[in-house]
Amino acid sequence: MKMYFLSSIVLLLALISSPANAQVQDEQQNYVVLTKKIPQLQPIFLTAETLAEEDGNNFGKFEVIICGQTVKELTDKEMMQKYINKAKEQDVELVACGFSLNKFGVDRKDISPEFRVVENGILYNLQLQKKGYTSISL
Template identity: 55%
Template sequence: MKKYIFSITLVALTMFGASNVIAQQMESKNNYVVLTKKVPQLKPIILTAEALKEEDGQSHGDFQVIICGKDIGEITETEKMQKFIEMAEKAGVELVACGFSLNKFKIDKTKVPKEMKIVENGILHNFQLQNKGYKSISL
């Protein structure tokens, strides 16, 4: 009798543990963040995001691109940025500007496209996303 109860308990625990692992795998998403210093790199980054979205299927999550560094002023060039913004929106990519870089290089934040999010510190934001499990690369 003890063997029977032990066996049932063991089977029940195994099934519960397996279902919990499967549920966690189903909930997990592939999230990505790219830190770049060059605006022209947005095109290949967004193309990569599109490819990953297709490859990931249902497990595709968030994709953010953080722009920082001395060339950040280029994001205020409306003509140059418009095509990247349209590509990003179509691909489900969030464009993020580093507030620290904007301040350091005296870029008027009101000229940053409204479609872009501004974070206080792009490098810190990158690390925070990595701590949440985002896959990260810096270019």
């Protein structure tokens, strides 16, 4: 009986410290935020900064998708530069919704090259969620 108990303890410890379990603990935490308002970028960057501190080495990617009528504001390069600088500082990727750009007549050449354009921001957000990204829409 004593041997059975000791064997069970050894097996339990082996399972707890297995490489598969360690891999789950070291998994990167990725985030995506879909927003329709440029002023929300400031609190989004603060959130990215806090999550990076909390997650430490497990902090992965942080992407912000800008959709809706607010994409018109992306053409104001002077106003957008402060957000672009902050995004670079926080290692946040800025993404523009191509569908919104088309719908509201914004030429892709008129927005800063720091923005990556995806064809459909909502679809892209859902695809990232399928990959395990934590997502919120504002």
